[in-house]
Amino acid sequence: MCNWSCILWKYLGMNWFSLQRIPEDFAKIYGNELSAFATLTVPSGRAWRVGVEKADTMIWLNDGWKEFTEHHSIFCGFFIVFNYEGN
Numbered sequence: 001m002c003n004w005s006c007i008l009w010k011y012l013g014m015n016w017f018s019l020q021r022i023p024e025d026f027a028k029i030y031g032n033e034l035s036a037f038a039t040l041t042v043p044s045g046r047a048w049r050v051g052v053e054k055a056d057t058m059i060w061l062n063d064g065w066k067e068f069t070e071h072h073s074i075f076c077g078f079f080i081v082f083n084y085e086g087n
Contacts, residue, residue, distance in 0.1 A: 022059040031059055
């Protein structure tokens with residue numbers, strides 16, 4: 001499982017709600033080492049498990065992403081930052 005802290009940046013575009021695409025540059029570098037799930041850890045220390053879907057050079061956060069965004073009131077147009085900490 002990958003551990004990510006909410007500190008990779010991403011502007012949330014129109015299709016942010018159910019799937020969130022990871023920036024292509026990140027996917028090219030780290031895509032092969034990512035597992036099927038990632039842990040998103042927020043500044044309070046709470047961890048969220050989300051699915052990681054891969055197709056060629058594209059990666060999306062899926063299962064659990066919707067719940068994460070709803071809990072943190074994240075909406076279209078928000079700018080969020082993730083720090084990838086590896087497996």
